[in-house]
Structures are given as C-alpha cells and as structure tokens.
Amino acid sequence: MHYRKRYVIHKRFQFDFTMKILAVVFAPVLLCTLFFLFYLQMKGWMTGMASGSLINLGFIFSFLLRALPVAFVILIFSIFFSHRIAGPVNRMQKACEHLAGGQPVSRITLRKKDYFHQFATKLNLLNDPAKTIGSTL
Amino acid sequence: MKRMNDWKRRRLIVSPEFQWPIVLKALLLAVLVSGLFAWSTFYFMWKSAISSGNLSLVSVLFQPGLWIGWGICLLGCLILSGFFLLKLTQRVAGQMHRFEKTLDQVLSGNGGKAIYTRKADYFHDFEACLNRYLNLEN
Numbered sequence: 233m234h235y236r237k238r239y240v241i242h243k244r245f246q247f248d249f250t251m252k253i254l255a256v257v258f259a260p261v262l263l264c265t266l267f268f269l270f271y272l273q274m275k276g277w278m279t280g281m282a283s284g285s286l287i288n289l290g291f292i293f294s295f296l297l298r299a300l301p302v303a304f305v306i307l308i309f310s311i312f313f314s315h316r317i318a319g320p321v322n323r324m325q326k327a328c329e330h331l332a333g334g335q336p337v338s339r340i341t342l343r344k345k346d347y348f349h350q351f352a353t354k355l356n357l358l359n360d361p362a363k364t365i366g367s368t369l
Numbered sequence: 370m371k372r373m374n375d376w377k378r379r380r381l382i383v384s385p386e387f388q389w390p391i392v393l394k395a396l397l398l399a400v401l402v403s404g405l406f407a408w409s410t411f412y413f414m415w416k417s418a419i420s421s422g423n424l425s426l427v428s429v430l431f432q433p434g435l436w437i438g439w440g441i442c443l444l445g446c447l448i449l450s451g452f453f454l455l456k457l458t459q460r461v462a463g464q465m466h467r468f469e470k471t472l473d474q475v476l477s478g479n480g481g482k483a484i485y486t487r488k489a490d491y492f493h494d495f496e497a498c499l500n501r502y503l504n505l506e507n
Contacts, residue, residue: 242491242492244491245461245491245492248491249457252453252454252457253395253398256395256396256399256450256453256454257395257398257399257402258402259399259446259449259450260399260400260402260403260442260443260446260447260450261399261402261403261406263442263446264403264406264407264439264442264443264446265406265407265410267438267439267442268407268410268411268435268439269410271429271434271435271438271439272414272426272429272430272435275429275432276426276429290417291413294409294413295406295410298405298406298409299406302402302405302406306398306402309398313391313394317461321465321492321495324495325492325494325495325498328495328498328499328501328502329498329501331502331505332498332501332502332504332505334505347387348387348465350469351465351468351469351472354469354472354473354476355472357476358472358475358476358502
C-alpha cells in the first residue's frame, strides 16, 4: 500500500494553485461587496439619507474578520485538492526515474480520488514485458 | 504523418473529466462564499441602519435592484473565473495529455519523440524524467 503523508509535495504547483483558487473565490466576493456598498451609497446620496461613507473602519474590520477564516478554509481545501494532482505526478515521476535508471519499478497504485489513473495504468504497462496498449485499454 | 494539432494545445478543454470537476467545485465554492458575504454584509448594514434609526436605508436593502445587480455582478465574475480556472487546469491537463500521447507511442512500439512542454507548465521535472527514459528506449 502506498501512503502519501506530506500534503505539500510540489511547492511551486501547489502554491500557485492555492493562490489562484483563493483569487477565484475572493474576486467575486470583493466585487459583489463593492457593488453592494456602491448601490447603497448611491441610493443614500439620491435620497439624502446617507450621512457618511458606508465603507468605514468598522465595516473593513468586520469584512477582514469574516475573510480570514474563510480564506483559511479555502487554503486547506486547495492544498488537499492540489495534493490529488501533485501526489500522483510525484509518484509517477519517481517510477519514471527508476525506469530511466534501468531499475525495477514497483506497480503504481494511486488513491481512488486521485487524478491520472489512466496515465498510471499506461506507465505500469511500460513495466509489462508484453507492452501492449490493447491489452488493458 | 502527424498532424500539428496532436502536438499543440490550442483547445482550452483538453481533459474534460479532469478539468470540469475542478472548475465546477471552485465555482461552487465562489458562489457559496459570495452568498455568505452578501448575507453578512446585508446583516451588518441592516443592523447599523436599525441602530442609527436610518429606516430608509433598511428599505433600500430590500430593493430588487440591489439583488438583481448583485446577481449580475456575481454571474459576470463567475464567467471570468470559470475561464481563468479552465486556463489554470489546462496547464496541467495539457501537459499530462502530451505525456500520455508519448506513452501511447512507446507502448504501441513506435518510439516516442522527445517531449517539449510550455515554459509556464508545472511538471518540468517529470518531463525531463520521461525524456531520459525515452532516450534510453530509443
């Protein structure tokens, strides 16, 4: 059985992936919140009911207070998710290093939820003396 | 003769079974978080309007224009985010697709050609490894 205990395997990919997922989730949040405040401010000016800016220090503080735990959860989610990509790639890379070095390679077994199962199957076939693609596909 | 399309990645969706789940899950997360923040911003404004006695601001919070505009804003963001996510996943899926094609060639006995992927792709170590193996095979 193959265990992958480290969650950060490919730093560059996982960092990039995590930051981009954070950006994708928080961009709509920021823009929608700005629209929300802009709309209220506009209506407030039009009706003369707004006595000051709605974006005050209290609001910014409460926004950050809400954003930090959410960002942390997304960070964890992204690391787990990117691990499903980086883990199999790392495993297959190691197998490939052994193959390139002419060393014997143990069969690649990936987790059920991992990606690239088909690729791993094909890489396993390289160890097969028959090396026939039609036998498994 | 190999067509150019086999080597170049012009399609945004290279591997739907890999790309779509990631894109949809991230977009679902974006919708959930946006909804949560909209609700909490609404609550913050409603509470401050009530405490300051500004009841006309409360009525603005229930105007359909606010929520329709918010929905349109969210939809626009989601479309852009979806495109961005497809580009992100294509960088992984495209590279793996290229590797898989080469493995297919090796397995079918044609011998794979050296792999060259984009500079912005992620798994260059794996690429170098596969190329070393291909050199050994050829």
